[in-house]
Amino acid sequence: MNGLINGGWDYVNAAYSIVWFVLISYGIFAWKQSRPNQEKLP
Amino acid sequence: MGRFLDLGLFIIASGLLLLGSIWGLWIAPPEAMMGDVYRIMFVHVPSAWAALMAYTTCLVASVIYLFSGKSGADHVAAASAEVGLVFNALLLITGSLWGRPTWGVWWTWDPRLTTAAIMFFAYAGYLALRGAIDDDRRRSTWCAVVGIIIYADIPIVWFSVKMWNSLHQLQSSPKTMDPAMVTPLRIGAFAFLFAFLWLVRRRVVALRLRAQNDILMMNEGDPR
Amino acid sequence: MSIQAHHLARRYGRHWALRGISLTIQRGESVFLRGANGAGKTTLLRVLSTALQPSQGTLCLFGLDAQTHYHEIRQRLALITHHTHLYEALTAHENLVLLKNYGLILSTQELQSALARVNLKKHAHRPVSEFSAGMRRRLGLARMLLQKPELVLLDEPFGQLDVDGVQLQEEIITDFKQRGVTIIMSTHDHDRGYALCDRELWLDGGILRGATP
Amino acid sequence: MNFLRSGWATLQKDMRIEWRGRARAQGALCFATLVLLLFSFAAGPDAVTLGRHAPGYVWLAILLTSTLSLSESMRVEMDDRALEGLRLLPVDMRGFFLGKLVSNALFLCCIALILFPMSFALFEVKPTLGFARLAGVVLSGSMAISAPGTIYATMATQLKARDILFPMLLFPVLVPALVASVKATSLVLFGDPMHEFGGWMSVLVIFAFVYSILGIVLFERIVEE
Numbered sequence: 001m002n003g004l005i006n007g008g009w010d011y012v013n014a015a016y017s018i019v020w021f022v023l024i025s026y027g028i029f030a031w032k033q034s035r036p037n038q039e040k041l042p
Numbered sequence: 043m044g045r046f047l048d049l050g051l052f053i054i055a056s057g058l059l060l061l062g063s064i065w066g067l068w069i070a071p072p073e074a075m076m077g078d079v080y081r082i083m084f085v086h087v088p089s090a091w092a093a094l095m096a097y098t099t100c101l102v103a104s105v106i107y108l109f110s111g112k113s114g115a116d117h118v119a120a121a122s123a124e125v126g127l128v129f130n131a132l133l134l135i136t137g138s139l140w141g142r143p144t145w146g147v148w149w150t151w152d153p154r155l156t157t158a159a160i161m162f163f164a165y166a167g168y169l170a171l172r173g174a175i176d177d178d179r180r181r182s183t184w185c186a187v188v189g190i191i192i193y194a195d196i197p198i199v200w201f202s203v204k205m206w207n208s209l210h211q212l213q214s215s216p217k218t219m220d221p222a223m224v225t226p227l228r229i230g231a232f233a234f235l236f237a238f239l240w241l242v243r244r245r246v247v248a249l250r251l252r253a254q255n256d257i258l259m260m261n262e263g264d265p266r
Numbered sequence: 267m268s269i270q271a272h273h274l275a276r277r278y279g280r281h282w283a284l285r286g287i288s289l290t291i292q293r294g295e296s297v298f299l300r301g302a303n304g305a306g307k308t309t310l311l312r313v314l315s316t317a318l319q320p321s322q323g324t325l326c327l328f329g330l331d332a333q334t335h336y337h338e339i340r341q342r343l344a345l346i347t348h349h350t351h352l353y354e355a356l357t358a359h360e361n362l363v364l365l366k367n368y369g370l371i372l373s374t375q376e377l378q379s380a381l382a383r384v385n386l387k388k389h390a391h392r393p394v395s396e397f398s399a400g401m402r403r404r405l406g407l408a409r410m411l412l413q414k415p416e417l418v419l420l421d422e423p424f425g426q427l428d429v430d431g432v433q434l435q436e437e438i439i440t441d442f443k444q445r446g447v448t449i450i451m452s453t454h455d456h457d458r459g460y461a462l463c464d465r466e467l468w469l470d471g472g473i474l475r476g477a478t479p
Numbered sequence: 480m481n482f483l484r485s486g487w488a489t490l491q492k493d494m495r496i497e498w499r500g501r502a503r504a505q506g507a508l509c510f511a512t513l514v515l516l517l518f519s520f521a522a523g524p525d526a527v528t529l530g531r532h533a534p535g536y537v538w539l540a541i542l543l544t545s546t547l548s549l550s551e552s553m554r555v556e557m558d559d560r561a562l563e564g565l566r567l568l569p570v571d572m573r574g575f576f577l578g579k580l581v582s583n584a585l586f587l588c589c590i591a592l593i594l595f596p597m598s599f600a601l602f603e604v605k606p607t608l609g610f611a612r613l614a615g616v617v618l619s620g621s622m623a624i625s626a627p628g629t630i631y632a633t634m635a636t637q638l639k640a641r642d643i644l645f646p647m648l649l650f651p652v653l654v655p656a657l658v659a660s661v662k663a664t665s666l667v668l669f670g671d672p673m674h675e676f677g678g679w680m681s682v683l684v685i686f687a688f689v690y691s692i693l694g695i696v697l698f699e700r701i702v703e704e
Contacts, residue, residue, distance in 0.1 A: 316567070317563055317567060319704065337569050340567050340568065341569065343567070344567070345567055347560075349559055349563070351559060351560055351561050351563060351564025351565075351567075352559050352561060352564070353492070353555065353558075353561050354555070354558055354559065355496040355499040355500055355555070356492070360495070364488070365568065367488035367491065368484070368485055368565065368570045369481060369485070369568075369570075370568065413568075
């Protein structure tokens with residue numbers, strides 16, 4: 001199945017995991033920050 | 043209205059991301075030369091497009107702010123620069139992960155890579171400047187100016203790095219485009235586009251809330 | 267009509283220094299601006315001089331909108347604060363010649379007489395970095411005289427000046443009044459404020475508390 | 480008319496202030512030569528390597544010195560709010576920017592005037608294509624550094640975290656200017672068999688031109704806030 005490069009799946013998995021992780025955590029951050037009750041002043 | 047838009051953007055973005063990942067990881071066939079590594083392309087290339095789109099949005103919003111003085115434009119500029127930085131980081135990481143198995147190095151002075159890295163630091167500086175100014179008028183105007191200055195640099199960096207690089211090595215990115223591979227790439231592009239839209243909207247809402255809060259403080263509390 | 271301000275507000279970060287100031291000042295009026303420290307006097311004067319942009323509200327000076335026509339407006343006003351707008355490395359004389367280089371119409375004789383009036387003639391060729399705070403204020407006064415303003419904004423004009431300097435300042439203000447120059451002056455010296463001005467504005471916590479018409 | 484007059488007045492004033500503050504300029508010069516020496520120490524005593532990288536060392540030394548000289552030249556304007564005084568005069572801020580830009584660039588040229596002969600001695604290189612071309616590179620390189628540098632210095636000197644923010648903002652933007660100056664200089668020093676000198680010079684000139692125009696257009700907006 002593989003082409004000239006072996007073991008490419010490690011890199012692919014790492015790349016997809018990082019993309020998903022970053023997008024999900026940044027998404028949660030963006031969502032939390034944009035809720036009105038979170039912005040009440042101390 | 044805004045609620046439905048947000049929800050719709052969120053559902054489309056996450057659905058397309060999921061679909062694109064499944065398609066890219068399992069349905070698309072391995073590539074002849076590079077085997078499975080090329081699958082990184084389905085998240086790598088859309089990150090590049092999304093980052094460039096975000097930076098372009100930042101430029102347009104900056105120009106609009108300088109002409110109109112509307113704080114909404116400033117919020118869009120701030121939000122899109124921040125979101126662009128996130129996509130830029132993803133671009134650099136996935137690019138590195140792609141480069142290691144294909145070229146044997148984590149990093150190379152390819153014009154694309156170099157330009158992306160320089161833009162990352164330029165926009166990191168932009169956001170740092172935003173954080174360093176307390177006065178809101180000053181922050182908006184100065185950051186609008188910086189947004190224009192940085193964007194003007196992108197083509198100059200690109201051409202100069204290309205010229206600089208053409209002397210010692212020529213590194214071409216794979217441009218193989220089988221129809222079976224175009225579909226997941228397209229899905230990825232739309233997934234990142236909608237993710238970008240949703241994220242920018244959330245960030246704009248957050249910034250607007252903060253700004254409104256500051257203005258409310260004017261009437262709050264009797265001064266002595 | 268010299269100044270028309272409508273709901274001027276200005277904030278620094280999260281702190282609102284001015285919280286909605288509306289006022290009208292006629293040509294030739296002299297106004298005493300009083301208020302405690304931190305009441306917003308300096309901010310108001312800086313906003314009225316167009317040196318600082320308001321966060322909200324509109325300002326008209328000489329019937330011109332301050333947002334768009336600030337170039338024309340600035341040719342007709344002068345601002346005196348504890349920052350004297352001087353270059354440390356240049357001499358007193360050079361600092362004034364600078365005004366001429368930048369296009370202010372000004373004869374050598376005028377320049378000399380302004381220096382003489384503020385009693386800096388014998389220090390004219392010393393760099394400003396060697397000057398005391400009071401001498402800098404005097405040089406600032408000379409600068410204001412050369413600008414020939416129609417509106418002067420004075421922030422603590424008697425600060426840092428010696429007895430002669432205070433007297434000189436009073437003379438200049440009276441002189442301006444006689445010539446129909448609009449004056450807005452903030453000072454903690456209430457006696458002088460009431461003596462020199464026709465009208466009072468009382469600023470407290472960024473809003474106008476009271477005013478005599 | 481107003482534009483040129485305020486530009487000339489600014490240039491004159493800056494020259495005079497720079498001359499009065501010679502001690503400061505000498506300090507900057509000292510710093511620049513020290514940086515050049517430090518690069519040589521860091522790169523080791525191999526004369527061939529040093530010679531090959533001489534253009535890079537010189538331009539990095541100029542770049543690092545520029546962060547000092549640019550913010551110093553803007554600090555003079557902010558000290559007693561002198562710039563605010565000029566704004567209220569009112570002075571044409573586009574001309575002011577141009578004058579400031581030229582005076583900053585001339586200062587960097589003076590630095591280069593010391594550093595290049597020094598590098599000829601230290602690294603055993605010489606301008607094979609002649610001094611005229613080297614002067615051209617130095618002049619346009621200084622303009623290219625000063626144009627965005629003056630804009631950023633105006634902002635940075637009014638901030639609390641100026642020492643960190645100024646290089647953080649300036650350096651990424653300056654990458655093409657740095658690459659082009661180093662390349663053009665090494666072509667002047669080591670010969671230009673492929674006729675690339677013109678290309679690199681045009682990158683430098685375009686960079687300097689784009690940022691000078693942006694500065695002239697946008698400077699007033701910066702100082703008005």
